[in-house]
Amino acid sequence: MSPRGVAIPDVRERLFAAAEQVLVREGPAGLTGRAITSEAGCAKGLLNAHFAGLDEFIAELCLDRFARTARTARELPARAGRDTVVENLVAVAHVLLDSVGPTVASLALTRPAAFLRVRQALETGAPGFAAVEEAIAAYLRAEQRLGRLAEGTDTGAVALALVGTVHHLLMTSWSGAPDQRAQAERLVALLAGAGEAAGPA
Template identity: 40%
Template sequence: MPTGVALRDAREQLFDAAERILLRDGPSALTSRAVTTEAGCAKGVLHRHFADFDAFLAELVRDRIARVDSQAAALRGAAGTGSVAGNLAAALTDLFGSVAVAIVALITFRDDLRARLRRAGPDGGGVPLLTEATAMVASYLAAERELGRIAADADVGTLAPALIGAGHLLFADRTGPRPEAGAVRKVVTSVVGAALRNGPFTNRT
């Protein structure tokens, strides 16, 4: 198996090709031949780097989950700055305005992939990527609660999945227009407004 830069380049080339197919044609169009054709490489390239197509898809999802982990660190770092609702609206837009919605559709579409990811996950449950996104929002809300910018009795374990679910529904139609910023802010305010101190978009450092 090739190693080093060539391997990393091939993986990213294949991952990027799979994302383009997902965004353009949906999960039903995602096959090994479609990916290698989109990537402009021989079909054997995929099988040199991955045991089978489900292994490739699982690595694609894990790679995108790692990006959520990076976003989680940035969001938690924003605690205490700007406004809570503004930070959450930006985070939901960054998350679901990307390929994340298509990745969730892929996980839902392919039972074997979902089962593989769940077995490898930390607790074996939940929908991969959405689970990590929920943890990201919960961690941020907990940080803001510690800083006193949301109510001390705010139930972040309930607010976080409510925000992720509402955000996912808002962005779920990949063929429709991108939700406007005002629509995202309205969703955030509807979910967490009652828990915010000094109004949804006014709390600052």
């Protein structure tokens, strides 16, 4: 536990990471301010000192994780011409599956104030699922220009299908459910495999 009056470095990230751990272990019902600060090993009032309540905290956590995932996805176009199209898309699918963003987003949907804050931020340009889709589509267009993906491939539809399916897998996961990664990999092979094979080796 941090001593009273001692500054905690990167307090937002520390609280965000703690909230993710609580969500993974206890689910949305267990996400309380007390549970978050206890997991973070800090004073119980710290969350309210930095956020105007749990709704604002959840909204900011959601937006932060969306932005983090979008930053990772934006690195994908630079991989055009390296490895294979399927391998690169599988890699980004794994990043999306490892993101807690969709889980936090579903939590925000159950809290009107948090949902409104997230929606307003996305409407004014904060990165979200649309930014991830755009990055994947940009990567696929780059592969088309290199001749590694068939010209007729609908890059926007492939990006939407991949992001939408991963979101679905995250929202419908439960103990004992089919392996998410294997399902995502099968989808990638279906979406991109034929187009990749059509291009030159």
